[in-house]
Amino acid sequence: MxxxxxxxxxxxxxxxxxxxxxxxxxxxxxxxxxxxxxxxxxxxxxxxxxxxxxxxxxxxxxxxxxxxxxxxxxxxxxxxxxxxxxxxxxxxxxxxxxxxxxxxxxxxxPMQAFGFKMLKRLNLSDRVTPAGRTDGRRQHWADQQEAMDYFSGKSLMKRFHPESLRHYVNAGTEWVDANDPAKGVRLRFDPETEMNIYRTIPHNxxxxxxxxxxxxxxxxxxxxxxxxxxxxxxxxxxxxxxxxxxxxxxxxxxxxxxxxxxxxxxxxxxx
Structure with missing residues (x-):
């Protein structure tokens, strides 16, 4: 445009x-x-x-x-x-x-915002956000194909367009050591950051x-x-x-x- x-x-x-x-x-x-x-x-x-x-x-x-x-x-x-x-x-x-x-x-x-404000005050936001599922998530795989196989079975991603899943794995993982592929790949999006974002969703x-x-x-x-x-x-x-x-x-x-x-x-x- x-x-x-x-x-x-x-x-x-x-x-x-x-x-x-x-x-x-x-x-x-x-x-x-x-x-x-x-x-x-x-x-x-x-x-x-x-x-x-x-x-x-x-x-x-x-x-x-x-x-x-x-x-x-x-x-x-x-x-x-x-x-x-x-x-x-x-x-x-x-x-x-x-x-x-x-x-x-x-x-x-307004009702949703008040409810979420209270959940945050009581440290209960993990019960209504994906933060609880993110805690302890797997972060390491032998290679990108193993990561593909892993994510394709997840309920959140099982309906992804096949190329979208490939793009997610390409963008979302990196070599642990680029000089030593045997060390495998890991997530690029820090899981702790991901959890904190869910736990601090704006109520205001x-x-x-x-x-x-x-x-x-x-x-x-x-x-x-x-x-x-x-x-x-x-x-x-x-x-x-x-x-x-x-x-x-x-x-x-x-x-x-x-x-x-x-x-x-x-x-x-x-x-």
Whole structure:
């Protein structure tokens, strides 16, 4: 998509927790046919932006990246963690964002927000987030093929597009020692960081007034994260377009081409 200046619009994509940006290569390649696509490889891995409650430093990481790397407002697209962080930047720094699309990223209703605030105070958030499943997760394999076999059996990933799974393993693992392949591969996304991100999900993000830019959210019809009540509130209070695609919370990696098509369609309607 070309802006009024004659330049292609910059589309910055932000990934979900635990899934480096390279995991979304099919989606990103398709979007790159229309936009100048940019990413941050792994959010939450820079020491100057530690994971804190309500993701205050992670929001700063994304804000500062936009400030330092882009000379004009960008289209912000994000999945899960990346979608909510993009929303937070759009809410607090609307000058940086031209349009916003969130992928299965709920802005909590007031009741949900109060409940999660209480769970965090009681150290019970692991009961309702994937943090509990992340604790003790396997981190090491003999090679990428063994990692592929392992992840293909996981319920979260068993419906991934086959190439999305390959891209996730390529982006999400690294050699323990590049000079000694016998030492195998390990996860690149730090599991402790992943757990902390789940445990500090924001309970203070406002959803009571419209954003300053066009925005939309795409939900998975079978998602256990983004519910119809979240979509209804984001439509009525924030003024967002709401669309749905088949699949669960990970639909951008299950149906990456369909997701890219709908993103491009929505941007054509919005901008």
């Amino acid at each position: 070309t802006s009024q200046s004659g330049l292609r619009d910059i589309l910055h994509f932000s990934h979900a927790n635990g899934f480096p940006a390279g995991s979304y290569q099919i989606l990103l390649d398709q979007l790159a046919e229309h936009y100048d696509v940019k990413t941050i490889d792994r959010l939450g891995h820079q020491p100057q932006y530690p994971v804190t409650d309500n993701w205050t430093q992670l929001e700063k990481e994304l804000t500062h990246y936009f400030e330092q790397n882009y000379s004009r407002p960008v289209i912000a697209v994000g999945h899960s963690l990346g979608g909510l962080l993009s929303y937070m930047v759009a809410r607090n720094r609307p000058d940086l964002i031209k349009g916003l699309i969130m992928l299965d990223s709920p802005v909590l209703t 993000v406002r959803s009571d007034k419209p954003l300053a830019m066009p925005s939309a959210v795409i939900g998975g019809r079978n998602s256990d994260v983004f519910w119809p009540m979240n979509g209804a509130r984001m439509k009525s209070k924030v003024g967002m377009k709401v669309r749905w695609l088949p699949g669960g919370h990970m639909f951008p990696l299950e149906k990456p081409r369909e997701t890219a098509e709908l993103i491009h369609q929505l941007l054509g309607e919005m901008l």
